[in-house]
Amino acid sequence: MYVATKGGERAIEAAHQWLAEARRGDPAVPELSIAQIREQMTLAVNRVMAEGSLYDPDLAALAIKQARGDLIEAIFLIRAYRTTLPRFGGALPVETDEMAVTRRISATFKDVPGGQVLGPTFDYTHRLLDFALMADGDAPQAARKPAETQPVPHILQLLDRDGLMEPLTQGEATPPDLTREPLEMPADRPLRLQALARGDEGFVLSMAYSTQRGYGRTHAFVGELRIGTCAVEMEIPELGFAVEIGEIELTECETVNQFTGSKTEPAQFTRGYGLVMGQSERKAISMSLVDRALRWDELGEENTGAPAQDAEFVLYHCDNIQATGFLEHIKLPHYVDFQSELELIRKLRRDAGAETCKEAAE
Amino acid sequence: MDHAEILAGGFDDPAAQSARAFRACLEAMARPGRIQPITGAAPPAPISPAAGAVLLTLVDTTTPLYLAPSQDTQATRQWIAFHCGAPIVPAEEAAFALGAWGALQPVSRFAIGTADYPDRAATLIVEMPGATPPSARLAGPGIETCHEACLPEIAAFAANRTQFPLGFDCYFSAGSQLWALPRSTNVEAL
Amino acid sequence: MSEAAYNFAYLDEATKRMIRRALLKGLAIPGYQVPFASREMPMPYGWGTGGVQVTAACLTPEDCLKVIDQGADDTTNAVSIRKFFERTAGVATTEHTAEASVIQTRHRIPEQALTEGQILVYQVPIPEPLRFLEPRESETRRMHALEEYGLMHVKLYEDIARHGAIATSYAYPVKVEGRYVMDPSPIPKFDNPKLGGNAAIQLFGAGREQRIYALPPYTQVVSLDFEDHPFEPSKADHDCDLCGAAQSYLDEVITDDRGGRMFICSDTDFCASRRADGLRGRLSPEEAA
Structure with a gap:
């Protein structure tokens, strides 16, 4: 005998208690502290801050702990x-020219004013598991050198000076705020960059990769990649001037791409741009490639139908919170609609069967 | 007008009072011509308590407001600046407009939306001397058969209806009474 | 969550004002999708965030809220959303359709006729009825602006050519007041006739897609069809096995692995009220005993 299932509330509560227990794991193993996650899972913390659009390493570490390490959660x-x-x-635009860099490289020149600074990078490490990390021990001390006191110039400015780069035009308008206004198509570049900056790293990476493989190719060179801290300033109306309210770590990537030009206009390199909170260079490079691909129209290029050229496609699908919610909602009951489909398919089969019988009888 | 008067007359309990006031706005817009009581605001004259409550509920720094000469005084400007923070703008740029019907003329100045975004149209808050006598017969969405209501004129609303889905939408306020006429309503003189 | 840390009904007042303005424009242009700056909610997109934001913008402390999913008050997501509002708004809740002043629903319209003073809030996954025919928002917006709905008729007609009938059984498109084609959310087409001429206010919220739309009471709503293939609401050809109702929408429940099944009302409150009134179906426990 069927009895309508009651007690959804009790089931939810029990499931949540189980979740809390599973999150903690074996109680014989010491619990992770927020500080441990913040200091030792830094790149995970950075990704959560970047895609969560909130610069707060402690809260990001708390979120990672609460989410059992599921970064999208x-x-x-x-x-x-x-x-x-x-x-x-709103803060004033951050001056990345003034960045105190911990890493700064260019792939377009062998050496550059300010030097190539490798910083704490995985590049050139051999990806061999370091079993020493399984044992406790102090980290080796890295070599020290005094910090640069001079601001490090942007490399693309050097090309700019010779007129080889497409000029940057500074708009006066306050960029729209994706988190306060509905996304509207067509989206201009500030809006696209905002969406990409908080977009899913994996999605933006794959889109960028697809341009490299020929789906909207833009021949990108990493003109400069820099990571470091920048001051955030805000105008305080009561004071009448801007004050520094803090410092954030940023990753910025500027690409130099294939040129435009015509018989009348001399050829110039074009740009792609990526800026992400925290140390997140895979994301910043990906973002600059996708940004460049999305600029096909303004640069007079052909739309080849590549996914990375399609702003509606990219912007409507790059947000992992929207995507994961809608994807996972199909776990919810859909039995009312399924029932409706059942009735329909039975009716269609019945009608078809009647038709076949009629034909056979004739 | 001193500071105390400017600071007074808003919602004491904004979340609950604006929720109740919004329900009056919602019912009014959903049932054209039907009178809804709406309370909680005590704006400086000549803004009615009903219009004041609509302002407190719907208008803020993101919604440019046109203040028709009939309601445009130093006191009303200060009250709106303090309680809503809405930028005061010319009629053509307004998301909301407040005034007596005569003072809002010509209403052809107000935004009626675009074919792609008909929602980007102005909402007029029309101050009325009273909610009676009924002057128009209304029919359309929100009305089962027909409904009688007091309107300041007929022709302008009939003309507005012909632009549907474009057009402006109106609230009417008198004392603590609120009623509405969306662009979708057919209007006939009684 | 510490309730005191959040505003009444969770959303801050500025966000509520933004949603409220969108709702009013939605009512003024029945069936038109108003863009709104949907906020991230503490539940996932796709799980009713649009409906939750609309409900939060409408609730007053005096309201009595009912939440249903698939017609049932006790489905897990309905329980979760009801609990959210109990905690953040402190409103009274009910399972009885007649007692509720605000009803949030996913996939059903209650069987019992709604009355003036009630608000029905729908959770909407894909608000654009033309989306599966044209994936581009910029295109579908133009199509609505120009009232260009030929594509929809072609799709329905192709169904008839292939299957002999319109092969859409839920989220069946409707035309509102002869102007906008609207997605009624994934309700079974059995519920479509209740959309039009309804005494209650019907509000639709799509959070992820950032759209709000509305039907004022007594709005004319017509399910799309053809003269030779008129719209037919349909349900399982049975009576409810618990309460005996002949006119309610039924769920099919598989009872064993030998093909045994029973049919019961999807609207749990409707079914329970009938049984409380002494009405019985084929497999009522009392009959079986």
Whole structure:
């Protein structure tokens, strides 16, 4: 005898208790502290801050702990928290020229003013598991050198000076805010960059990769990749001037791409741009490639139908919180609609059967 | 007008009072011509309590407001600046407009939306001397058969209806009474 | 979550004002999808964030809220959303359709006729009825602007050519007041006739897709069809096995692995009320005993 299932509330509660227990794992193993995650899982923390659009390493570490290391879940926790915060105003644009760099490389020149600074990179490491990390021990001390006091110039400025780069035009308009206004098509570049900056790293990476393989190719060189800290300043109306409210770590990538030009206009290199919170260079490079691919129209290029050239496709599908929510919602009951489909398919089969019988009888 | 007066007359309990006031706005817009009581605001004259509540509920720094000469005083400007923060703009740029019907003329100045975005149209808050006598017969969405309501004129609303789905939408306020006329309503003189 | 840390009904007042303005424009242009800056909610996109934001913008402290999913009050997501509003808005909740002033629903319209003073809030996954025919938003927006709905008729007609009938059984498109083609959310087409001429206010929220739309009471809503293939609402050809109702939408429940099945009302409150009134079906426990 069927009895309608009751007690959904009790089941949910029990599932959540189980989740809390599973999150903690074996209680004989010491619990992770937020500080440990913040200091030792830095790149995970950075990704959660970047895609969660909230610069707060402690909260990102808390989210990672609460999400059992599921970074999309952690990003979701941060986004849901962020949306409840009051807004005091907008910061001034950060001056990446003034960045205190920890890493700064260019693939377009062998050496550059300010030097190539490798910084803490996985590049050139041999990807061999380091079993020493399984044992406890102090990390080796890296060699030290005094910090640069001079700002490190942007490399693309050097090409700019010779007129080889497409000029940057500074707009006066305040860029739209993706988190406060509905996404509207066609999207201009500030809006596209905003969406990409908080877009899923994997999605943006694959889109960028597809341009390299020929789906909207743009011949990108990494003109400069820099990682470091920048001051964030805000105008305080009561004071009448800007004050520094903090410092954030940023990764910036500028690409130099295939040129435009015509018989009348001399050829110039074009640009792609990526800027991401935290140390997140895979994302920043990917972003600059996709940004460049999306600029086909303004640069007078052909739309080859490549996915990375399609702003609607990219922008509507790059957000992993939207994507994961909608994907996973198909776990919810759909039996009412399924029942409706059942009725329909039975009716169609019945009608078809009747038709066949009629034909046979004739 | 001193500071105390400017600071007064808003919602004491904004979340609950604006929720109740919004339900009056919602019911009014959903059932054209039907009068809804709406309370909680005490704006400076000549803004009615009903219009004041609509302002507190719907208008803020993101919604440019046109203040028709009939309601445009130093006191009303200060009250709106403090409680809503809405930028005061010319009629053509307004998302909301407040005034007596005569003072809002010509209403052809107000945004009626675009074919792609008909929602980008102005909402007029029309201050009325009273909610009676009924002058128009209304029919359309929100009305089962027909409904009688007090409107300041007929022709302008009939003309507005012909532009559907474009057009402006109206609230009417008198004392603590609120009623509405969306662009979708057919209007006939009684 | 510490409830005191959040505003009444969770959303901050500025966000509510933005949603409220969108709702009013939605009512003024029945069936038109108003873009709104949907916020991240503490539940995933696709799980009712649009409906939750609309409900949060509408609730007053005096409201009595009912939440259903698949017509049932006790499905897990309905329980979760009801609990969210109990905690963040402190409103009374009910399972009885007649007692509720606001009803949030996923995939059904209650069997019992709604009344004036009630608001029905739909959770909508894909608000654009033309989306599966044309994936581009910029294109579908133009099509609505120009009232260019030929593509939809072609699709329905192709169904008839292939299957002999319109092969859409839920989220069946409707035309509102002779102007906008609207997606009624994934309700079974059995529920379509209740969309039009309804005494309640019907509000639709799509969070991920950032759209709000509305049907004022007594709005004219017509399910798309052809003269020679008129729209037919349909349900399982049975009576409810628990309450005996002949006119309610039924769920099919598989009871064993030998083909045994029973049919019961999807609207759990409707079914329970009938049984409380002493009405019985083929397999009521009392009959079986």
